[in-house]
Amino acid sequence: MAEGSDDIQALVALMARLPGLGPRSARRIVLHLIRKRTGQMTQLAQLLDSVAVNSRECLTCGNITDRDECAICADPARATREICVVQDVADLWALERGQAFKGRYHVLGGTLSALDEIGPDDLGIPSLIDRVTRDDIREVILALNATVDGQTTAHYIADALAGANVTVTGLAQGVPIGGELDYLDDGTISAALRARRRL
């Protein structure tokens, strides 16, 4: 038994299965934590337990929260008639860091995928359509990934909302800020050229 005790071995094995980690980085993290076992490690255990017990999905938008309704849905200062549709909570966090959007969100929890047999009812699409009708939404912004599955899902939602009295928009595609043309893929350059703007 190389790694000290059964628990340490189990901890390394569990850590190694986390996204982006492997056996080597897991061992490094576990040894670092054991060195700080009275402080950081205990604190990490407590926070993990607390988040595991208290986290749930916002009943309105699907964001992760520790209440029935997330802080964004409960915030009266945010525009109520604009919904930004994202694939995952990670995308919602990314948009919030950008601080450019001041409306509400709707988390789909994935994209449509024929291959993985994920249909509209497996995602938050019916509840999105309900919200649009019920809350008299003015604009739905489809902030989905620029991948085949993401764009298929965007088109599906746009079609499903065609009958409702709502503007459906998508994120602009083009050269990222700080991007160098020489390093961009051909598709992005073509899209940026097609969507060129007068300065």
Next chain:
Amino acid sequence: MAEGSDDIQALVALMARLPGLGPRSARRIVLHLIRKRTGQMTQLAQLLDSVAVNSRECLTCGNITDRDECAICADPARATREICVVQDVADLWALERGQAFKGRYHVLGGTLSALDEIGPDDLGIPSLIDRVTRDDIREVILALNATVDGQTTAHYIADALAGANVTVTGLAQGVPIGGELDYLDDGTISAALRARRRL
């Protein structure tokens, strides 16, 4: 508050301080865990807590264990008169994975460093000298890093043990298994050439 709740934000911040992780990978791991909050996340919290509470240093060798004496020191099948000296527990684990050494270990907990004001008494060096005398050790293998600090520490220990009736050895230096000469640094090639062997 982008990240759901205060606890989630604190968890991301704590995770981001672990070696090899940053804010982005910490967020990814936390979201992954929240998705698996009833299984993997609870299990991780419990294991971290258990390891934090139960881990301590082996009173003999300094290895991490959950008992007074680690599994290696307590194993009667392992040679009692050979001690392999390592800088950290991570190095001990690496040697155990190699399965080439069947004696006991001694963990220094660092290397001598004039810059960081780390002297012999801050490391496990006095206890190593005690063990060598008391347990009638035959060979001390200095498995220290091939860095300046590692080699300084090795020379210090070799000098300190010069009076004792013990053979002091160091790891061979040369071309790593699978190594390509073209990619090796000049120092390694020179060392391998100086230590060349008859085939």
